[in-house]
Amino acid sequence: MSIIIKDLHAKIGDTEILKGVNLEIPTGQVHAIMGTNGSGKSTLSKVISGHEDYEVTSGSIEMDGKDILGLDVDERSRQGIFLAFQYPMEIPGVSNANFIRAALNARLAEGEELDAVAYYKNLYSKMDALEIDRTFTARSVNEGYSGGEKKRNEILQMSMLEPKYCILDETDSGLDIDALKVVSRGVNSLRTEDRGFLIITHYQRLLDYIKPDVVHVMHDGQIIKSGGPELALELEEQGYEQFKPVTA
């Protein structure tokens, strides 16, 4: 089981951002993508999730052997793709509890209903683990939250929806060290044999807490180098410059 991306090209408007990405994320593994601003990391996460602003011009994305490029954002989500946003959106007037319940309901077959008691029990235990105050169930999604609260809320949604593939887009940005630890613990608790992770980050720091199996370096819309966890350390010490093609 895996997401397999082959020679993926994508553009927004007339600007090509992804210029032939090849990547395989099998379940049971954590892959990290590192790269400078503008290298296409965040675009890759949006294209995998199906953001309609990006047009895939060639290449393919397969999930567990099935082409997903024809699916809408919500269909991809229900089939198991979760994206933790770099900038989670605020939804005024919609409580966290209602939002997550609506998302879970969208996954149920017709006629099935969520058991309210079991739902809250599950929600509370996951909130406790992420050190989110229980009053957040009634608060509007992300409205007026601090950066750290928003990111923890993303991980809460992720753990409630139990996706098969989790993409974390710069989840570490704007987090202090304590919040980073809590978020990382949340992610680590979700690491299982049947779940795959793609972690997009600028910094090695996050990878101290979430140990990747594979590290990729992205530059100018392509993955230019892949390696073990040591690659992240190398990047941290020596910068991105050494990996850039001389001709670039």
Add this chain to the structure above:
Amino acid sequence: MEIEDISATTSEPQEIDQETQDAIAIDRAKGDFRVPENHKYDAGIGLNSDTVDYISSVKKEKDWIREFRHKALAVFEKKPMPTNWATEDLNNIKFDEIRYYLANGQKPTRSWDEVPPEVMETFERLGIPEQERGFLAGVEAQFDSEAAYSNVKEELTKQGVIFVNSTEGLREHEEIFRPYFGKVIPTGDNKFSALNSAVFSGGSFIYIPKGVKLKQPLQAYFRINSENFGQFERTLIIADEGSEVMYMEGCTAPKFETTTLHSAVVELVALKGAKIQYITVQNWSANVFNLVTKRGIAHEDAEIRWIDCNIGSRLTMKYPGVVMKGERARGEVISIALANDGQHQDTGAKMIHAANNTTSNVVSKSISVGKGTSTYRGQVHIPKHLKGCKNNTECDALLINSSSQTDTYPAITVKGNKHVTQHEASVSQVSKEMLYYMQQRGLNEAQAMSLAVNGFVNDLVSEFPMEYSAELKRLIDLEMEGSVG
């Protein structure tokens, strides 16, 4: 959005969750049906003094009422359409093609078993009997021009509560109602209050005696069943000193080929220390012109709250008002308007401060969908000689599509410097990125949109009684289903 369009989307079950489907099924069954017309009394098509005489005769009215009607007709004919400030669409009302009075000649019964079968079927499908058994203190159900059923719980009658239709109110309780009738909203207030005054029929006349506090609401249900028809109910509620009442009205009509007119006048009088809450949930079909005048007078320490939800209709013009006549009186208007494709919700509030230390609050939220237009018109008036008056006005508009429109016309006239007023207005949009975020969690576009819209009005919906807030959420979901894709 027409109701037919909804059924088209329900044929793809994977697109819609079960809850929404159920809601659609219920609402279709609820609103969009009609029973055969069977009217013993029909004032015919068009409006002239014979029409007025016909109505007055059928009702066996006293001369003063007949005269009141004739004078009103003259005012109506003289007054121009208010198209100098309101929409030109008003000119499309064909007064000559409307039927002004339709009734089957039966007096409203107090027992469901005596209600004519076709009328009973209508109200049973709309769920009125169940609601009455459940949480209501009294109910009146109006079918076209006249009440078909009217019942108030026995213990309330014993306490002196009167809850009857307008004909009965003026005939049986003239001494109570006549002093206030047409005083809160004079005939010549506007063209449509004049029209109503000429041809009014049905509606609720309510009197709550001193100190009586009703724990359960009274409810009226207005149903238009006939095509080319005008419904002109007249409601007058008098809450005597220290009394409290909550009144709720629901309105529906099936989908007609031609336009239909609903033009009500509602007058409220809250005497010293009394409280009146007036709650409206209307779900008119898309070819109803809904032109309603609603106003209340709040005496010393009294409180009047209008809680108003306007969904559907081709054009709604409605600006509930409170005249705060006594010291420390309070007035409030809380309104939600949803203008779907091709609809225009022109709503607002009028707060007239006429005594010291009076307080008013207006919270208005509108949603415009497709080519829908929402207009807010507010009027707050605080004269110079008063002191210690407060007004808070908030109006928020949500635009769903790029073709949706909203306009705000607040008119706040505050003279003198011993007052506190506050005005906030906002226009927001359901952004593409917000929808993307919600869709990334697995909601389809319509579900995401519904959730966003429900979130927008959430704090106001909680002002409605439970039975109505659930209904409201369903209605909003239903309206949003057709707004995307």
